[in-house]
């Protein structure tokens with residue numbers, strides 16, 4: 001292989017160069033192939049390593065040109081990694097950090113929730129809303145949770161859902177995540193259900209019951225209703241809402257007794273005299289004197305002396321400013337006759353020998369007579385202390401002759417349903433007054449509320465006694481003395497009464 005002369009040496013040199021050149025080319029080719037193989041292998045094998053590092057923000061775009069060099073099947077994963085990467089870069093941009101460990105520390109202190117909201121433009125949530133959105137996201141501050149999040153493609157998918165969904169009516173949680181919450185979100189889901197129940201309860205308490213409410217949601221309201229019904233039906237003494245305040249001997253007992261024929265009215269058997277004689281015993285004592293009743297019923301008490309003093313009327317108003325008052329009046333001279341008989345029996349200062357004239361004070365123009373025939377001044381007091389619409393004035397004559405008419409007037413006055421029936425009472429020729437029909441179902445209740453003969457159904461003998469005749473001279477005096485009082489009364493009431501002694 002050697003050549004002589006200059007040409008021979010030149011040929012040797014060329015051959016040597018050619019071999020060296022071939023070797024160099026071969027080496028270069030081998031190196032190139034090795035480099036390609038190495039890069040491809042590194043891309044495949046180190047993907048997991050790279051992913052687990054990505055949260056630190058250390059993915060090197062120069063070394064790792066994602067779109068061109070990574071195979072198609074892992075490109076989607078890398079896109080998601082990009083979301084996380086850019087999030088971490090976003091956090092870093094606030095304050096620059098210069099090494100990997102610093103960036104990891106910073107990242108641990110920032111919740112994923114914040115990064116998501118900043119990166120994906122989900123509006124900031126308040127604390128409750130955070131719970132309902134992503135209980136797992138809140139817990140993801142630990143590094144182990146971050147690793148799970150990234151290594152689990154399902155988690156990454158949920159992250160993308162959060163990114164794309166808008167905030168719902170609850171302020172955060174996308175509807176489809178709440179409807180099928182993953183186990184990690186169960187806590188938030190339960191909070192959402194609790195909140196839904198709370199909203200139902202609130203609307204119920206505002207009386208906004210909805211036709212869509214389920215049975216569970218309706219039950220408390222029906223329980224409340226049942227409780228109220230039970231309280232309403234409970235029989236117990238209740239304070240009176242209406243008082244028959246006057247005047248004595250004007251048919252007050254007959255009115256009270258007949259009123260108890262109404263199913264919605266109850267009344268104590270006796271006059272209680274609370275606001276006059278027993279005020280010191282207190283309101284609780286007073287209430288306990290009342291018969292048991294339901295809340296829907298009205299208790300009526302009658303004490304004819306209540307109207308006689310302003311002080312007592314004030315006590316009544318202080319007790320219940322909405323109290324209804326009923327005042328019975330009567331021909332004043334007949335009232336004198338009735339009181340005379342009453343006092344002969346009940347007042348020790350009089351005896352059976354006391355004459356009507358003596359009882360009047362010796363004539364027809366006395367203070368005693370005036371105190372009996374003057375209705376107007378007391379009724380005016382009642383009108384002053386209460387409003388007029390709270391005071392009903394009726395006459396004994398109307399009650400005696402047309403009891404049903406008077407009872408229906410009271411029914412309206414108290415706002416009660418129409419329940420009085422003519423069948424419940426009858427006119428007794430023997431008694432000369434209306435009496436209770438003992439055969440009706442309402443009789444039993446009435447008989448417990450008033451003084452009556454239970455076999456005849458009429459009021460006791462102390463009611464409806466025959467009156468003595470008044471001497472003509474005394475009667476004339478009484479009529480002349482009383483007439484001005486009547487005029488004042490008629491003026492006050494705006495109506496007249498055709499009483500027999502004055503016609």
Ligand SMILES: Nc1ncnc2c1ncn2[C@@H]1O[C@H](COP(=O)(O)OS(=O)(=O)O)[C@@H](OP(=O)(O)O)[C@H]1O
Pocket residue numbers: 247248249250251252253254304337338339342396399400433434435459462463464465466
């Ligand atoms: N239906 C019926 N039955 C019986 N008595 C009736 C009736 N309607 C009205 N009156 C008249 O009521 C008078 C008694 O009135 P008082 O009940 O207010 O008297 S008391 O103040 O309670 O003592 C009483 O007065 P006297 O007749 O003087 O007894 C009766 O005339």
